Amino acid sequence: MNDKKVVVIYKSNTGFTQKYSEWISEALGCTAISLSETNSLNLNQYDIIIFGGGMHAGKINGIKFIKDNLSAFKDKQIVIFATGGTAPIPEEVEKFRKNNVPENENLPFFYFQSGMNYEKMKGADKMLMGILKIMLKMSKNKSDVERGTEEAIKNSYDYSSRQQIDPLLKYVKSL
Numbered sequence: 578m579n580d581k582k583v584v585v586i587y588k589s590n591t592g593f594t595q596k597y598s599e600w601i602s603e604a605l606g607c608t609a610i611s612l613s614e615t616n617s618l619n620l621n622q623y624d625i626i627i628f629g630g631g632m633h634a635g636k637i638n639g640i641k642f643i644k645d646n647l648s649a650f651k652d653k654q655i656v657i658f659a660t661g662g663t664a665p666i667p668e669e670v671e672k673f674r675k676n677n678v679p680e681n682e683n684l685p686f687f688y689f690q691s692g693m694n695y696e697k698m699k700g701a702d703k704m705l706m707g708i709l710k711i712m713l714k715m716s717k718n719k720s721d722v723e724r725g726t727e728e729a730i731k732n733s734y735d736y737s738s739r740q741q742i743d744p745l746l747k748y749v750k751s752l
């Protein structure tokens with residue numbers, strides 16, 4: 578990393594991605610800023626942009642920002658991370674990467690398990706979770722994954738931990 582300037586940009590609805598972004602910024606001694614506030618920032622000054630968003634029905638919240646700016650960021654190093662309730666099973670993480678991270682750019686992707694926060698969730702998201710709960714409840718011959726999901730989303734939980742960012746820190750420090 579040496580003299581490279583780094584910024585963490587995040588999109589966070591219930592605070593998990595913000596918390597991970599702040600852990601990363603503390604560890605790297607760089608700024609972490611919400612995507613909605615990036616207008617106030619001159620992104621030209623940064624060499625490395627770390628972008629993070631929460632998983633939202635299989636999509637990384639805010640990933641459009643990276644997709645839309647790929648050509649503007651072509652001289653920068655982009656690192657993407659996602660937070661989500663799903664356990665960090667390699668096959669699931671690979672699915673998240675494949676469905677979200679632009680393939681031809683070969684961008685590094687990291688996944689950090691977080692949880693679910695019903696207290697901070699907005700109305701539309703609460704409704705979506707309610708529908709998912711009903712669908713899982715009604716589903717007959719549930720698979721192990723469905724049973725696990727049904728159990729996991731009943732209440733708020735938090736599996737986030739600072740140590741999960743270590744591989745990302747190691748990678749960024751190697752740049």
Ligand SMILES: Cc1cc2nc3c(=O)[nH]c(=O)nc-3n(C[C@H](O)[C@H](O)[C@H](O)COP(=O)(O)O)c2cc1C
Nearest residue numbers: 589590591592593594631632634635661662663691
């Ligand atoms: C409507 C909704 C959909 C979600 N979809 C997924 C998902 O597809 N995969 C996953 O692992 N977690 C999913 N989650 C859990 C969030 O990804 C998790 O809480 C994330 O850390 C939220 O980040 P934030 O608090 O920064 O917005 C979902 C949560 C909500 C409310």
